Amino acid sequence: MNEVVTSLTAAARQLEAPDSAVLKLAPEDCLEFEAGARLGGLSIAYQTYGELNAAKSNAILVCHALTGDQHVANVHPVTGKPGWWQILVGPGKPVDTDRFFVICANVLGGCMGSTGPASINPETGEPWGLDFPLVTIRDMVSAQARLVDHLGIDTLFAVIGGSMGGMQVLQWAASYPERVFAAVPIATAARHSSQNIAFHEVGRQAVMADPEWCGGRYLTKGCRPTKGLAVARMAAHITYLSDPALHRKFGRNLQDREQFTFGFDADFQIESYLRHQGMSFVDRFDANSYLYLTRAMDYFDLAAEADGKLANVFMGTKSRFCVVSFTSDWLFPTEENRKIVHALNASGARVSFVEVESDKGHDAFLLNEPVMFDAISGFLDGAWRVRSGA
Amino acid sequence: MTDLVHASPRHPTPEFPDRIDLQLVAEMIEPGARVLDIGCGDGQLLLLLETTRGVDGRGIELSQAGVNECVAKGLAVVQGDADHDLVDYPANAFDYVVLSQTLQATYDPRGVLEHLLRIGRRAVVSFPNFAYWRLRWQILFRGRMPVSSHLPCTWYETPNIHFCTIRDFVALVDEIGATVVRSVTLDGSGNRLPANLPLPLRNTLGEQAVFLLERGQKGKG
Numbered sequence: 001m002n003e004v005v006t007s008l009t010a011a012a013r014q015l016e017a018p019d020s021a022v023l024k025l026a027p028e029d030c031l032e033f034e035a036g037a038r039l040g041g042l043s044i045a046y047q048t049y050g051e052l053n054a055a056k057s058n059a060i061l062v063c064h065a066l067t068g069d070q071h072v073a074n075v076h077p078v079t080g081k082p083g084w085w086q087i088l089v090g091p092g093k094p095v096d097t098d099r100f101f102v103i104c105a106n107v108l109g110g111c112m113g114s115t116g117p118a119s120i121n122p123e124t125g126e127p128w129g130l131d132f133p134l135v136t137i138r139d140m141v142s143a144q145a146r147l148v149d150h151l152g153i154d155t156l157f158a159v160i161g162g163s164m165g166g167m168q169v170l171q172w173a174a175s176y177p178e179r180v181f182a183a184v185p186i187a188t189a190a191r192h193s194s195q196n197i198a199f200h201e202v203g204r205q206a207v208m209a210d211p212e213w214c215g216g217r218y219l220t221k222g223c224r225p226t227k228g229l230a231v232a233r234m235a236a237h238i239t240y241l242s243d244p245a246l247h248r249k250f251g252r253n254l255q256d257r258e259q260f261t262f263g264f265d266a267d268f269q270i271e272s273y274l275r276h277q278g279m280s281f282v283d284r285f286d287a288n289s290y291l292y293l294t295r296a297m298d299y300f301d302l303a304a305e306a307d308g309k310l311a312n313v314f315m316g317t318k319s320r321f322c323v324v325s326f327t328s329d330w331l332f333p334t335e336e337n338r339k340i341v342h343a344l345n346a347s348g349a350r351v352s353f354v355e356v357e358s359d360k361g362h363d364a365f366l367l368n369e370p371v372m373f374d375a376i377s378g379f380l381d382g383a384w385r386v387r388s389g390a
Numbered sequence: 391m392t393d394l395v396h397a398s399p400r401h402p403t404p405e406f407p408d409r410i411d412l413q414l415v416a417e418m419i420e421p422g423a424r425v426l427d428i429g430c431g432d433g434q435l436l437l438l439l440e441t442t443r444g445v446d447g448r449g450i451e452l453s454q455a456g457v458n459e460c461v462a463k464g465l466a467v468v469q470g471d472a473d474h475d476l477v478d479y480p481a482n483a484f485d486y487v488v489l490s491q492t493l494q495a496t497y498d499p500r501g502v503l504e505h506l507l508r509i510g511r512r513a514v515v516s517f518p519n520f521a522y523w524r525l526r527w528q529i530l531f532r533g534r535m536p537v538s539s540h541l542p543c544t545w546y547e548t549p550n551i552h553f554c555t556i557r558d559f560v561a562l563v564d565e566i567g568a569t570v571v572r573s574v575t576l577d578g579s580g581n582r583l584p585a586n587l588p589l590p591l592r593n594t595l596g597e598q599a600v601f602l603l604e605r606g607q608k609g610k611g
Contacts (some may be wrong), residue, residue, distance in 0.1 A: 311480075322461060341468055342478045345448070348424075352461045353468040354454065374458050382464025 005338060011111075011284050016120075018113025019077035020045040020106070021069055024151050029092045031108075031142055037133030041122065041230055044147050045113025046070050046105035047090065050097035051152070057387060059153045060095060060380075061144065063161030063168035066293050067233075067285060069112040073097070073102045076285045087347040087368055094377035095160065099384070103151065107168075108143040109135035109293055110363070113287035118219060118286040129208040130216035137291050141171040148179070155179050158380060162365035163187035163332060164293070167300050170340065174302055177317045182383040184376060186324040189336035190310050190343065191301035196331060198387040199239055200294040203232030207287050230278030231289045237277045242328040242361030246270060249300045267295055301344075310343035320350040320386075324365070324372055331362040352379060394533060410580040411516045411600055415488055418514050418572060419443060423485035426450070426510060428472050431519045433460035440465070448484075452473060473497045476505035484510040487525040491598075493517045504566055507605050512571065514598040521555035521593045523566040524578065540578075540597060556593040559601065567606040574600045 014021075025031070047070045054060060060074050062085065069076075072082040073090050089095040089102055106114035109132070117132040124131075138320040148156060158171045159180050166188025174184045207213055210228025214221045238246075254260075255272040266272040279386075305313035321344055325337035334355050344351040354375040358364040365372065398424065412435050413424055419425060419442045427436050433456075439445040447469035451457050459568035460467035468475075473496050488508035489502070494517055496502045500579030518541060525536035535545040543549070552564070556575065563570055575583040575596035592599075 156471075166492070318464065329410060345468070345478065346480045348483065350448070350466040352457070352466050353459050354461065355469050357454065371458065372453060375461050378458060378462025379464075382462060385464055 002009040003282065013285075014045075014078065014112045015091075015118050015293065018045045018106075019048050021115050022046075022113055023147050025146060029306070031139065031146070033133045033139050034136040035134040035139075038235070039115070039133065042108070042115045042146075043113060043119070043318070044105050044108070044115075044143055045149055046103060046280065047072060047074060048104075048151075049073050049102040050100055052101040054154070054344050056153050056383075057155070057157060058099065058161060059101045059103060059148070059151070060103060061091065061156050061172070062095070062143070063140075063159065063164040063172075064104060064107065065161070065165045065298065066236075067281065067290075068165070069102045069110060070106045071112075072102065079280070082166055084366060087366075088373065088376070094100075094373045095380065096144065096164065096377075100157065100380075103147070105144050105147050107135075107140040107164075108138070109289060109296060111289040114143070116286065117216075117288035117292055127291075129219065129288060130356075132288075132292065137167045137171050137296055141168055141175055145176060145179075146167070150172060153327045155181055158182040158184060158383065160376070161188075163188055164297050165360065166221045166332075167297065167302075171300075173317065173319050173321070174305065177314075177319055180319045181387055182320045182322070182380070184322045184324070184339060184379065187326055187329050187332045187337070187362055188340075189300075189332050190303060190340050191298050192299075193336065194354050195237075197298045198238065199331075200298055202235050204291050204294060206231040206235065207291060210287075213287060216291075218287065225284070225287045226272040226279075226282040229282045229285065229290060230275075232290060233281040233285075234278040236275040237274060239331045240363045242330065242359055242360055244261075244359040245361050245363075248359070250272075260341055265303065289375065310339065311346035314344055314347035317344075317347060317364050318342035319348050321352065322375065323353045325353075325355050326358045326362070326364040326369075326372075328359045329362045329364065404530065410576060411490060412530065414574050414576075414600045415426075415490060415514050415516060416443065418600070419445060419486050419488075421445070424483070425486045425488060426479070426484045427488045427490070427531045428476070428506075429490065430457050430460060430465075430467055433463050433465045433467065435488065435490065436460065436465050437463055438452070445486075459529050472502050472505075476502065476509065479505075481508050482511065486510050486514060487506045489516075490516045491518065494554065496552065499512075499552050500562060500566065503568070503603075507566070507568055507603060511567075511605065512572060513603045514600065515559075515603065516598060517554065518550075518598050519556050519558065519575075519593065519596045520553040522578070522597045523594050524597075526594075556596055556599050557589060559599070560589065561602050563601070563603060569604045569606045570601055571604050572602040576600075 008095045023044040025042045030038040030040040034251040049139035072085045091098045106112040109116045117128045121128045159169045169185040207228040210225035212223040213225035250270040253269045255269045303310040325334040356371045404424045425445045427449045436447040450470045450574040457469045528536040560595045575592040578597045
């Protein structure tokens, strides 16, 4: 119980005083939200690793996924676990912090120090809740661009991310082609599919059906929709895995018992695992943030900016791309990633594409996948040789 | 079954160990051109073209290992194969499309050839000549499907499902209305046969051939 209280306090602390650097935009420095709102004084919490070189040419922006955050390669201040991409980012790793200056910012709408629905609305002195304007992937990228400006970086050497992070990578390449030397969208899509919107809707309804959600005003009322958010996380977590991966890990094994209880206790290991995933998630994530970020992904349709022609979005781009997908990913299947590749080809962009054989589902992009590591490090090495004129 | 092209010659397989055709292909490509290399293997040709002729190159390769090797060399290569993925490329996207020693391993060589000349202004195609006299000899006197150092696979394991002769190829080029701009035939030692040699002789003495094709507009080329 004490542990829970500690992590809750740590999670709450991230909102106002995160364990990260924070760029605080001036009140008059407004960000135009796609939804129409204009907000000044936004906070962008971020982590950096490695050193920015004198030419400021070695910066890599990592974009995090739906429930990720800026803690890519350091111990997480709330969970105490290693960074979510520590396997990929670090000294001597494929994204080598001995050579590159790596930046990762908590997305706009998040709950780890960047402004989001759990932040205080300066006009009311209370948490924004649902009064916070709807955030889109483009808004997240606009906010990141402010951070990149602030760091004095003109062109990013690379922008890398998986899933929702991959959407941001694509948006970066579309919105700021001249600022992106290389782009690595992983296990992602140029638009969110109907099936994925459906899964998100299930998750949001679970949150909103929780009486503790209180119409989104739970922070003001001193309650938390933990049950709803946990169910949302459980449902979502299934979509990140694959049937073979689940079967390999859990099979039909029973949890700490020899036989069925003939009740609705977590008899199976998979049930126990999912419940644990759900409960530990609510300790570190804000329910409204979850609504906002899932919505941002739903609204994402890059081709809509160009009359449905994705190729036109990238026409004339000088950026080089490396698209990566995984065979068992049914959330962002290879087909969706190939559409990106086809569009890039059609636009004449320099694009590479690797489909990694893996049975670990969508989550594979976060795991030990040597083929992905080789592709990314090879791509970055090749791009760096061109960038640095070596 | 899609890994037929996978066994394309630039893989470290015993098939087609000598790659003199790479040099020949490179010679047929104008410096600075936009080039798509289909079945680019580990990227030897693309690298050769990018470093010596300053081309803007792209590749398609089926094997993951091949793609990764290419990507690590800084080449822009996409995982895919000639039979399935050419349809997704827009017309006129490239100046040259290269298909080295792969045509005979595709399901639909005619369709592939047509795609090459839709996507590219010109196509460079190299292939083994099944009418090479040593192969004829093996069928005629041994009554067995030919196996040679150049084509080391037996009939039941070869990825080459659509062998053709130089004359067959020329006939197909004519049928799809394309034009031969240049062609080079190599003998069993990899030496060029004289360009003025009559077709029947090249078809007998040539072990492999490289063709530079162009879209056939009547009265052009």
